[in-house]
Amino acid sequence: MVLGADPLLADGVDGTVLLIVVGKTVATFALLLLLVLFYIWFMRKVIADMQNRIGPDQAGPYGVLQTLADGIxxxxxxxxxxxxxxxxxxxxxxxxxxxxxxxxxxxxxxxxxxxxxxxxxxxxxxxxxxxxxxxxxxxxxxxxxxxxxxxxxxxxxxxxxxxxxxxxxxxxxxxxxxxxxxxxxxxxxxxxxxxxxxxxxxxxxxxxxxxxxxxxxxxxxxxxxxxxxxxxxxxxxxxxxxxxxxxxxxxxxxxxxxxxxxxxxxxxxxxxxxxxxxxxxxxxxxxxxxxxxxxxxxxxxxxxxxxxxxxxxxxxxxxxxxxxxxxxxRYDQLMNLGWKWLIELAFLWVAASGVIVVAREQGWNRLVVVPAVAVGFLAVLGALRACFPRPDEAEEWA
Amino acid sequence: MGRFSGFGVTLRQVFRPRVTERFPGELSPPPPRLHGRHVLGRYPDGMEKCIGCELCAGVCPARCIHVRGADNPPDAPVAPGERYGFVYEINYLRCIHCDLCVEACPTEAITETKLFAFSFTRRADAIYTKEELLVDDDGRARRLPWELWSDDLDAHTGAWMRATSPGGDASYEGRVLWSADLGFGHRPPEQGQRRRGTAGDDVGDGEAEAPAPAAEER
Structure with missing residues (x-):
């Protein structure tokens, strides 16, 4: 049973359990809506602060109801x-x-x-x-x-x-x-x-x-x-x-x-x-x-x-x-960041932290494992980046 | 850190004073030469200054002024002299507030206040008639329901002065060449563009209400 992990469902489902689940659903939905209302107001206020402005302040105290007014x-x-x-x-x-x-x-x-x-x-x-x-x-x-x-x-x-x-x-x-x-x-x-x-x-x-x-x-x-x-x-x-x-x-x-x-x-x-x-x-x-x-x-x-x-x-x-x-x-900056940096960094990080976690579980010597992982991390990263075309080459291909 | 210094810039602003003017609630002082809506002035004895000559209507680039003159009734004259402004209307949907009418007026009848916040919901309200433009018995501009007034908006209306004098003669700068206004008398003139105390500046503060220099020289 997929939902069985919650202790609420461990003893079978009866009316009270159903009610609790419905209540939780409604509460979560309301919470998320309220968070959105609050966040949009918060965002406008903070950005206003950062731009020497006041921001919304007419609807409700400090303008908290502004989002509600916009929604209506x-x-x-x-x-x-x-x-x-x-x-x-x-x-x-x-x-x-x-x-x-x-x-x-x-x-x-x-x-x-x-x-x-x-x-x-x-x-x-x-x-x-x-x-x-x-x-x-x-x-x-x-x-x-x-x-x-x-x-x-x-x-x-x-x-x-x-x-x-x-x-x-x-x-x-x-x-x-x-x-x-x-x-x-x-x-x-x-x-x-x-x-x-x-x-x-x-x-x-x-x-x-x-x-x-x-x-x-x-x-x-x-x-x-x-x-x-x-x-x-x-x-x-x-x-x-x-x-x-x-x-x-x-x-x-x-x-x-x-x-x-x-x-x-x-x-x-x-x-x-x-x-x-x-x-x-x-x-x-x-x-x-x-x-x-x-x-x-x-x-x-x-x-x-x-x-x-x-x-x-x-x-x-x-x-x-x-x-x-x-x-x-810019679009190319976005793609460069995503494909050339984030993905390979994330990949290497997963590999590196996997080694470290296993090393911790097996009780390997940390003084050996950590430097080795760091060297491997940097070596693979450098090798990958050396494979990328330099910006001037990339322009020739385009 | 050059790439991230922008975060410091935005965070620093949080602690700086706000520059927002809370417009409808609090009015900041108007710029000294703001061109707002017009008033028709009166002499200290209550006579209207407008003589119905239609020069303002003629000079208006937006063609928003409509004037018709009429002969003064002999027993109850409205304006000194022969004629007076019988009809005077300004359409503020067309007015561009260029102030050419003020410059053209031979009797300083039409001047501009600094009222800029007036909004109407009907086109008819945008056409100001003589009853609305003419100053009241105290010489103050009439405050209409759709206008947002503060007291300094018509403070220097009558004694508006150019940077130089009429005719472009710089030696007339700062002197009152205008007739007195109902309720205000001779108002102190606006100071010109020339800095005070420079050579050739023979006009002191005390002379502001001195009689005009001989205009018949020219």
Whole structure:
């Protein structure tokens, strides 16, 4: 049974269990929507700060309801479909983008084990033994949303945007997956719950030793870059380059369908950051209240989610910072970065960290293994880079 | 670190003061020579300055001014002299605020305030009639419901002065050559482009209200 990993389902499924699952689903969906609302407001405020502006401040206190107002406005706008559009695909595409974004978030552990109405369960929508594969599958399906939107619009700019999006997302999918493997090698499991458990809080040194961010530093950095590129966010947002493509793949979309794309875009970003927290920053792991019992509500319901959201907030701030600081990459720069640097670095890192993990398990002499791995890493990297055409040669071929 | 120094630039801005002007809520002081919507001035005795000569309408490049003069009623004259502005209308959907009408006016009847924020929802509202353009009994511009006023927007309306004097003679700079306004009298003139204290600058602050130099020289 695929969902059997959650202790909630261990004793069979009855009405209460069903209710709990439905409740968790609704809560997760609401949480993600709220996070998107909050993130868009947060992004606009922080970018305004970084540009000496004030940002939205009219709707609600400090303008927090601005996104809601925008959403309501979009909801009441006319949804138009171009004459030359493929109407079925055109209607379908926004949901193909939004649903996987939400599904991917469902595997993220927000907290530890809690008990609801006598049932033990994880603070996480589903616990799938192959959780990370679900994530990869979802990000693959999300690509269809973007691609079909551009194709079904029956218009040239969305098509160009969609082609760019497919090329970009396919290219970075490789580096993205390999970066994930960097964390999986450390954890030895595909399940997000196991990954988080492997990074559990042991003491103040945990962020440097137990969390995978430091042991898998290269994979962490590659993951962040590739995740931003996967979600088409700045500086990798040439899918929606206004100067060249009007609005990119969603040019022909209006009203609520456009809003769904917009929502999916930010849902994806939040999901990616949440996955980064799960894989590399220990997920909900962090110090609790030591003087209380470990199953006290403060230690199960409150502190783990707090730590999770604090880490998530840091990463989200980073994405906004990127957005405010970096200009958009050119297409060839994007492809060079993805194919010539990230993929090979990620590959080598997986190989190197695999050796180190095995060495740790077998008790090999670390003083021998680590330098040997480093030398091998640099040698292969140098050999690979020597094989690439120099820029002037590359121009001759083009 | 050249490649990453941009992150420092954006982060530094967070701690700097905001440059945003919160426009409808707080109005910043207008630039001294802002061209806004017009007013029709009156003399200190309440007489209207406009004599209905239509020079402003003639010079207007946007053709937005409509003037018709009429003879003053002998027993209740509106303006000193023979004629007065019977109809005076400005269409602000066409006005480009070039101020040529102000320069053309022989009696300094039409001047510009610094009011720039006025928005109408009907075209008829965009055509200001004489009742709306004429200053009130205190000599202040009438404030219409769709106009966003602050007190400094009509502070220097009447004594608007060119960088040089009329006729381009620089020695008239800073002198009041304009007639007095209802409610304001002779207002201090705007200072010209020449720096104070330079050679040939014979006009001091105290002379601002001195009578005009002999204009009959020319």
């Amino acid at each position: 406005k979009l909801f009441f706008k006319e949804p138009s479909i171009p004459d030359r559009a493929d109407r079925t695909l055109f209607r379908l595409a926004p949901y193909l983008a939004a649903v996987p974004a939400f599904l991917a978030f469902s595997i993220v552990p927000i907290g530890g084990e809690v008990s609801i109405a006598g049932h033990r369960t994880y603070l996480q929508l589903v616990e799938v033994p192959v959780g990370i594969l679900v994530l990869l599958a979802c990000s693959g399906i999300g690509l269809y949303g973007v691609m079909l939107a551009g194709w079904a619009s029956g218009s040239k700019y969305p098509l160009i945007g969609a082609v760019r999006a497919s090329a970009q997302m396919l290219s970075y999918e490789a580096a993205f997956s390999l970066a994930i493997v960097g964390a999986l090698v450390q954890a030895g499991s595909l399940s997000t719950r196991d990954i988080v458990d492997a990074q559990a809080w042991q003491g103040p040194a945990s962020p440097f030793t137990d969390w995978f961010a430091v042991p898998a530093l290269v994979a962490f950095v590659i993951f962040l870059i590739a995740a931003i590129a996967e979600t088409n966010h700045p500086p990798f947002d040439l899918v929606e380059a206004e100067q060249e493509l009007v609005g990119g793949f969603n040019t022909e979309y209006t009203g609520i369908r456009f809003a769904i794309f917009y929502l999916a875009e930010f849902m994806n970003l939040i999901t990616m950051c949440a996955i980064a927290v799960t894989l590399f920053l220990g997920g909900p792991s962090g110090p609790g209240f030591g003087f209380l019992a470990s199953d006290h509500p403060l230690n199960t319901w409150v502190m783990p989610p707090v730590w999770f959201f604090v880490k998530l907030g840091f990463l989200l701030y980073g994405t906004v910072w990127l957005r405010a600081s970096l200009p958009r990459l």
